[in-house]
Amino acid sequence: MSTVPAFKRLPRAVREQQMLDAAVRVFSRRGFHAASMDEIAEDAGISKPMVYAYLGTKEELFVACLHREGTRMMQAIAGAAAPDLPADERLWRGLRAFFGFVGAHRDGWAVLYRQARGEQPFAGELAAMRARLVEVVAGMLDHALRAEGREIAAVDLEVVAYALVGASESLADWLADHPEADPEKTATRMMNVAWLGAAQLLHGVTWRPPTH
Amino acid sequence: MSTVPAFKRLPRAVREQQMLDAAVRVFSRRGFHAASMDEIAEDAGISKPMVYAYLGTKEELFVACLHREGTRMMQAIAGAAAPDLPADERLWRGLRAFFGFVGAHRDGWAVLYRQARGEQPFAGELAAMRARLVEVVAGMLDHALRAEGREIAAVDLEVVAYALVGASESLADWLADHPEADPEKTATRMMNVAWLGAAQLLHGVTWRPPTH
DNA sequence: GCGTAACCCTACGCACGAGTAGGTATGCTC
DNA sequence: GAGCATACCTACTCGTGCGTAGGGTTACGC
Structure with missing residues (x-):
């Protein structure tokens, strides 16, 4: 008997995204270990074997989250900091995009950095992403x-x-823990610390340890 | 029959330290969850119930590690940065002590920051310590x-x-991952970034976002 | 309208590891 | 040297949660 569609039986691509959404939420809420596959499945409105069928083991699922959120973040930053702008303008826009992203995706940020950092299996994945960030920043400085x-x-x-x-x-991190804080303002503060110091370095001013 | 002492039956205070040493090693090697109480006990050359008898549950044990390592670090810093020195000198000595400590206690550092950050039960503990650090630094800046x-x-x-x-x-973190790096040099670099920027701020120079 | 493939489920096996019960040996006090 | 506390052990229980076996149902091609 054809009851109401009961909004089930969705195509794989859709379900995978729903699962990833749920996974990011649960991982961010509980942490990698305390999160259970059952809870993720339930949060996604699906049963556990489906998660295994589509995204694989718990570790693989976490890596998938890491990848998606990380890619989104890098795109947000890259999209904002056009390479033909002056260095300070690029840095400013990059920072604004970064803090804007974190402010808007606090869950994703928690997954990405707070969880991934501690657990060895993912440390490498994370390090690679950070390395790309460092490279971008170093490139800006070098260019300037x-x-x-x-x-x-x-x-x-x-x-x-x-x-x-x-x-x-x-x-x-501070921003993620202070929901009332303004991402834009945080970016400005960071810019103050970063650029004032960097600008000094760029002009050849350096600090040397006292010799005694 | 009195065989060789077989170096057993040590007083509680000694055993506790041995256990903590082992715990820090294992936690730092495996991470909080992957570390098993059995492995910690074995590494300490003792059996598991002893660990429970002296240091309590796994969480309590980890907190104990956190406390010991954290206190040691804070003491190293506080001992180096005498409060009657000028701000830049204090900052420099504080940083040098900090990086020196991390370089010498890479295990402790890993436990402290890489593990504790991700796991909710300990985030508070860690936040309190960081808050004290922030307070000290803010105090320096304010004083200056x-x-x-x-x-x-x-x-x-x-x-x-x-x-x-x-x-x-x-x-x-970078230092902990690069065993060949020199703590003193790292401190110098940090001082360059930190102090050059901070000094600008202190002199009233600020960066303002472009208005357009 | 019928096969076949994709979607989805309930219900379990099983390993791992935290924490404990219950007992033994050694030193210390008087 | 009896009594007692402290140091220490082997050998369990038991919950939790990952991953899967095996089977049902809806859509879609032909």
Whole structure:
């Protein structure tokens, strides 16, 4: 008997996205280990074997979440920071996009950074993404430096970039925990710390340890 | 029959430290969840019920590790940054002590930051410690500001401090993953990023978002 | 209108690891 | 050297949750 459609039996592509949505929510709420596949399935309005059929084991599912959220974030940033702008403008737009993304996807951020960092199986995945970020930032700095006719050793550049990325991640955490905070304002503050320091470096000013 | 002592039957205080040593090692190697109490016990050269008798459940054990390592770190920093020095000197000494500690206690650092951050039960514990760090840094900045006859809103100060702490943590992670890197040099680099930017802020220079 | 493939379910097996019960040996006090 | 506390062990119980076996139902091609 043909009852109401009962909105079931959706095509695979749709269900996979629903599952990923649910997974991101649950992982972010409980953490990787405390999250159970049963809860994810229930949250997605589907039964467990379906999750296994489509997305594989728990680890694979988590990696899939990581990938989707990470890609979205990188796209948000890349889309905002056009490569033909001056360095400070690029940095500003990149930061604004970044904090905007975190503010809008607090769940995704929690999955991405708070969970993935601790668990060895995913640390590599995460490190690769961070490396791409660092590379982008280092590229900006290097570009600005050459425009000034200066150069810095590649290692130093990378470490500075690493510090900036770290500071941003830290503020992003802060933002995720303060729902009332304004992403734009946070980006401005980060820009103040980052750019004022970086600009000094770009102009050849450096700090040297006291010798005694 | 009195055989060789077989180095057993140690007083509680000693065994507790051995257990904590083992726990820090195993937690840092495996992560909180993947670490088993059996492995910790074995690594400590003792049987599992002893661990339960002395340090309690797995969570309590982890908190104990967190406490010990955290206290050691805070002491290392506090001992180095005497409060009567000028701000830049304090910051420098604090950073040097911090990176020195991380370089020497990579295991402890991994437990502290990589594990504790992700798992909700310990996030609070960790946040409290970080809050103390942020407070110290914010205090330095504030002190330096007043010396210059300036003031900044407390929130901004805290956020800047938060960013600096985050950048340091990030570089500490980097340091923990690069055994060949020199803690002192890392501290110098961090000082460059942190102080050059902060000094600008202290002198009233700020960056403002473009208005268009 | 009938096969076949995609979608979806209920119900289980099974390993792993936290925590404990219950007992033994060794040193310390008096 | 009797009594007692402390250090220590082997050997279990038992919940939890991952992953699967095996079977049902709807759509779609032909």
